[in-house]
Amino acid sequence: MKDLLATLASVVCVAGLSAGLSLHAQSEPKPTPVSAEQRIQWFRRDKFGMFIHWGPYSLLAGEWKGHRIPVGTEAEWIMERYNIPVAEYREMARHLNPVKFNADEWVSLAKAAGMKYLVITAKHHDGFAMYHSQVTQYNIVDWTPFKRDPLKELSEACRKQGLRFCVYYSHREDWADPDGYGNTWDYDRTKKNLDRYLERKSKPQLRELLTNYGPLGLVWFDRGIDTQQQAEDFIKIVRTLQPRCLINGRVANYAQELMGDYQDMGDNGMPPGGLDEAWETPQTLNTTWGYSKFDQEWKTPGVVIHRLVEIVGKGGNYLLNVGPLADGAMPEPAVATLQKVGAWMQENGESIYGTSVSPLPEYPWGRTTVKGSKIYLHVFSWPADAVLRVSGLKNEVKAAYPLLHPSQKLPVSRDNGVVLVSVPARSPDENDTVVVMEIAGQPIVDPPLVVQDTDSPFYLDYLTAVTAGKAVQRFNGEADYYISKWSGPDDSITWHLLVSQVGNYRLRIRYAARNEWRQAKYLVTVGPQSLTGVVTPTGENFQYQAFELGTIKFSKAGQYLVRIQPAASYDHNLMYFRSLELYPVH
Numbered sequence: 328m329k330d331l332l333a334t335l336a337s338v339v340c341v342a343g344l345s346a347g348l349s350l351h352a353q354s355e356p357k358p359t360p361v362s363a364e365q366r367i368q369w370f371r372r373d374k375f376g377m378f379i380h381w382g383p384y385s386l387l388a389g390e391w392k393g394h395r396i397p398v399g400t401e402a403e404w405i406m407e408r409y410n411i412p413v414a415e416y417r418e419m420a421r422h423l424n425p426v427k428f429n430a431d432e433w434v435s436l437a438k439a440a441g442m443k444y445l446v447i448t449a450k451h452h453d454g455f456a457m458y459h460s461q462v463t464q465y466n467i468v469d470w471t472p473f474k475r476d477p478l479k480e481l482s483e484a485c486r487k488q489g490l491r492f493c494v495y496y497s498h499r500e501d502w503a504d505p506d507g508y509g510n511t512w513d514y515d516r517t518k519k520n521l522d523r524y525l526e527r528k529s530k531p532q533l534r535e536l537l538t539n540y541g542p543l544g545l546v547w548f549d550r551g552i553d554t555q556q557q558a559e560d561f562i563k564i565v566r567t568l569q570p571r572c573l574i575n576g577r578v579a580n581y582a583q584e585l586m587g588d589y590q591d592m593g594d595n596g597m598p599p600g601g602l603d604e605a606w607e608t609p610q611t612l613n614t615t616w617g618y619s620k621f622d623q624e625w626k627t628p629g630v631v632i633h634r635l636v637e638i639v640g641k642g643g644n645y646l647l648n649v650g651p652l653a654d655g656a657m658p659e660p661a662v663a664t665l666q667k668v669g670a671w672m673q674e675n676g677e678s679i680y681g682t683s684v685s686p687l688p689e690y691p692w693g694r695t696t697v698k699g700s701k702i703y704l705h706v707f708s709w710p711a712d713a714v715l716r717v718s719g720l721k722n723e724v725k726a727a728y729p730l731l732h733p734s735q736k737l738p739v740s741r742d743n744g745v746v747l748v749s750v751p752a753r754s755p756d757e758n759d760t761v762v763v764m765e766i767a768g769q770p771i772v773d774p775p776l777v778v779q780d781t782d783s784p785f786y787l788d789y790l791t792a793v794t795a796g797k798a799v800q801r802f803n804g805e806a807d808y809y810i811s812k813w814s815g816p817d818d819s820i821t822w823h824l825l826v827s828q829v830g831n832y833r834l835r836i837r838y839a840a841r842n843e844w845r846q847a848k849y850l851v852t853v854g855p856q857s858l859t860g861v862v863t864p865t866g867e868n869f870q871y872q873a874f875e876l877g878t879i880k881f882s883k884a885g886q887y888l889v890r891i892q893p894a895a896s897y898d899h900n901l902m903y904f905r906s907l908e909l910y911p912v913h
C-alpha cells in the first residue's frame with residue numbers, strides 16, 4: 328500500500344514537474360536559432376585567445392617524488408606519466424589553495440595582450456573539476472580549503488572586460504573515474520564502460536558548465552571520442568543549452584570529417600598553406616600546457632608576433648597558452664611576453680582583427696594579411712636595399728604607407744609584374760613593421776605554378792590547388808590535408824603546371840571515399856586531353872588509396888591547366904581528395 332502511495336506520489340510530482348517544466352519551457356523564450364555563419368562570426372574576427380591550463384598538476388609543477396617531467400613534455404600529464412595512484416593524487420589535490428588567484432588580473436593580462444577570448448580548463452584529464460560541480464565532491468570548492476569557484480570569478484571578469492568566456496572540458500579522458508578513458512594503472516581497462524562514465528560524470532558536468540556560468544563563447548573538447556553517436560550527443564547538449572556556443576573539432580574522433588564548428592590543429596601545429604574554413608592552433612608559450620618549474624623555454628615576443636601573423640594570414644586563430652602556478656600567480660616570463668605582444672597589438676591590431684586568409688605567398692621579408700582592398704605587409708626582416716618586392720599581385724596598387732604613419736606615402740612601382748615598395752633604410756620595429764598597400768578591388772593573385780624537377784613526377788595536392796565552387800581545403804585532427812565538399816561539375820580543383828619535359832605521363836590519383844559514394848564519376852582534364860574516373864570506396868574513415876587513371880601526352884613544353892571535377896551533380900561528396908601525381912613514362 329505504502330509503495331503504491333509512494334509511486335502514485337512520484338507519478339503526480341513527475342507529472343507536476345513535467346507540466347511545470349513544459350509550462351516553464353513554454354514560458355522560457357525558445358533560444359533563437361542561429362546559423363553556423365552567425366555563430367562563428369566573432370571567432371573569425373577576433374583571431375587571438377588565451378588558453379589556461381590550471382589544476383592540481385600545477386601544484387606538482389612537473390615533479391613527483393623526485394621524478395622530474397623532462398622539459399619539452401606536458402607537465403599536466405604527470406599523473407599518467409608516473410602512474411600516480413588516484414588515491415595519492417586525490418590526496419595531493421586537497422592541498423590546492425590558490426590564494427593569489429585574481430580573476431580580474433588574469434583577464435586584464437589577456438586583454439592587454441590583445442586577446443579576445445579565454446579558454447580555461449574546467450576539467451582536464453586528471454578528472455578534477457576547477458569549478459563548483461554538483462556531480463562530484465572532487466572539485467576545487469568541496470575538495471580544497473579554497474572554497475571559491477575560479478570559473479565563476481573568471482566568467483564575471485570576462486563579462487566585465489568584454490572578453491568571451493570559454494571552457495576546456497576533457498570529455499573522454501578521465502583518470503579519476505574507473506570508467507573514464509586513460510587510467511589503466513588503478514583500473515582494469517577490460518572492466519571499463521565509457522558510456523557509464525559519460526552518463527554519470529562527463530555529460531552532467533558539461534550541462535553544469537553550460538547552465539551556471541552565463542553565455543560561453545565555445546567549449547573546447549579534447550582528444551576526440553570513440554563513436555560518432557557519442558560525439559553527436561555532446562554536440563546536441565551544447566546546441567540545446569547554448570545554440571550560440573561554438574564547438575571545436577576535437578569533440579569527435581580525429582580520423583573523421585569535422586563535426587564541430589571549426590577544426591583544431593595538433594598541438595603547436597601550423598598548416599603549410601592557407602585554409603578557407605575556420606581553424607585554430609593551440610600553442611604553448613614554453614613547451615608545456617600545465618605549469619612546470621623546470622621549463623624556462625619561453626618564446627620571445629617576436630616569435631609570438633610572427634606566429635600570430637602567420638596563423639592569421641593562413642586564415643586561422645591563435646590560442647596561446649599560459650600555465651599559472653598553483654597559488655594563482657602567472658609565470659613572470661609569460662606576463663612579460665604577453666605585455667610586449669600587447670604593446671604591438673595596441674598599435675597594429677588593425678592588421679590582425681577582421682582579416683581573412685591571404686592569397687599571397689610567403690615572402691623572404693615576411694607575411695601578409697588581407698582585409699578587403701587593404702593588404703598588410705608584415706615585415707619581419709627588413710630588406711637590405713630598402714625595397715619590398717611583392718610578386719604575384721595583379722591589382723593596381725593605389726597607395727602604400729606605414730600603418731602607424733598613414734600620411735607618409737611610400738613610392739610604389741612595378742618591375743615585370745613585381746610590385747616594388749620603397750621603404751626607409753631602417754626598420755622601425757624589429758619584430759614586425761606593418762606597411763599597408765591599398766589596391767583596386769579584392770586581391771587577384773597569380774595561381775601557384777607547379778614546376779617539375781628533371782625526370783620527376785608532378786605532385787598536385789591542396790597546397791597548390793585553386794578550388795572553385797563548393798570544393799574546400801580541409802584537414803582532420805591528424806593533420807592530413809584533403810579537399811572535400813564537392814558534389815557537382817561547378818565544384819573543381821585546378822592546378823597550373825609548367826611542363827619542361829615532354830612525353831607520356833601516367834596519372835595516379837589518391838583519395839578516400841565512403842561506400843555510399845561509389846560509382847560517382849569525375850573528369851580529369853590535362854590541357855586538351857581528358858580522362859574519366861569512377862569512385863571506388865576505400866573504407867570508413869580516411870583510408871586513402873591510390874588509383875591509376877591512365878596516360879596523357881605533353882607534346883610540347885609550356886604551361887598546362889590540370890582540373891578535376893565531378894562529372895555530374897551528386898547528392899553527396901565526390902571523395903576526400905588527397906593528391907594527383909603525373910609520372911613521366913620512360
Ligand code: JFZ
Pocket residue numbers: 401403404549550581592593594609616804805
Ligand atoms: C591535448 C592534451 O592531452 C594536452 O594535455 C593539452 O591539453 C593539449 C592542448 O591537448 O594534447 C594533444 C591533443 C591532440 C594532439 C596532440 C596533443 N594532436 O592532435 O596532435
